Amino acid sequence: MHTYLGTFIGVLMVLTLQRVKIGPWGGTGGHAWDEGGHGASAGGYTGVRRMSIGSSWCVSSMLFEYDDNGKRVKGTLQGERDNGIPEEELDFHGEVLTHMCGYHDNHLIRWLQFRSNRNRTFGPYGNLGEDKAGWTRFEVSMEHSGSIVGFCGRSGNFTDAIGVYVAVWNPERFYDSMRRQGVRVYRASPLRMDLRQIEEEKKKEEVERGRLQKEIKEGRERLLKLRLKLGVDVLQQYQEIVQQLERGREGKRQTIEELQVEHEQLERERGRLRKELDLKRLRESRLEVELNHMQTWWSKITHL
Structure with missing residues (x-):
């Protein structure tokens, strides 16, 4: 019966076009993060498959693994991870998260717990302690009307705030339940999620x-x-x-x-x-003339 119901719920989550955002609860420190599956193939993640949550005097870290229409998608570590933190595995599609409750002190998430549609409890994480003066309790439950498919919040060294994304398969029952719980719900349809993804990509493109x-x-x-x-x-x-x-x-x-x-x-x-040379020739010619004169004179003497 659980397997059949889980498969039916999984099919509904894939087919539903309605995603809503609830929260976040907690403080305003750290940096904002959002794992609502804005770029997923079906307009949003279809479930939570695994989670690893650090627990000390508060909720120290969070790491989730989601389902995107049958494909596993690992989220980003938020806070400081302890290698000794165990991983909690859900029997997806048959098992989904349907309930979350906790306490915050307006700065950090001090205590946190989840429950699935099979009434299996995950946690508690953190430390409830005896003195809860000034702490605020928060709780959201959507049995038979929706399931948690994503998370958002704020983190630094620890978990400052947490919120959830819910896939709704019975809107009338879901919104009626949220009104009775006094929980404010923000619609996050695939179109709006795509627009948000486009804006984020546009910012990234501007940076690039x-x-x-x-x-x-x-x-x-x-x-x-x-x-x-x-x-x-x-x-x-x-x-x-x-x-x-x-x-x-x-x-x-x-x-x-x-x-x-x-x-x-x-x-x-x-x-x-x-x-x-000209002078020499001139002297030679003069000598030659004189010699001729002397020969002529000598001839005359000899004939006398």
Whole structure:
């Protein structure tokens, strides 16, 4: 009977389009967290499969595993985990959470307990103690009208606050029960949950866009610096090449000037030698004339 009823409840949870949020109860410290299954395939988680809750002088930590239309989804550890904390396994789909109660001192969850549709109790967690002055009791029960399929709250080093998401398969009975218990219920239809998921994804996209824009800006600055550095290096290389060419040209200019000087010296030497040769030739021609005169004179003497 339990198996048949559990399977029927599981089918109803998958088919129902109505999710509601109840709570949270507790303090305002720590950071907010929400495991309502906003991105789940059926518009929300379909049940709680396993939970591991730390218990000391208060509820120190929480870790849940959910069902998403037959697929196990592990939540995020809230608070400080103790490796010695046992894990409580539910016989899902046949067993679901239908009741939660506890105490908070307006700062932390001090005591907590759950019950399933099979009347199995989980907990208590925390320490109820004797002096509960200033503590506030909270309780939500939805037997035969809904089941807990997700959690939300606030946590730091400990559990500051806790709330639940409920899949409702008998709305009339459920809301009537909530009114009698004095519990405020917030509708969380798949559409609203999807919108919330879209908003969260939009925020993540904005953060990612900001990060990418920052990386692009830093990349452009690095590229500009690299271009400037390369420009300086190229300019330096160009200047060095120009200087080498100038030195080469200067060297060639000096060589040409030296050759011109040598050429002029050679031309002067050639002119000098030419003059000496002309003088020598002139003297030779004079000697030759004188010799002819002497021969003529000697001939005349010998014939006398």
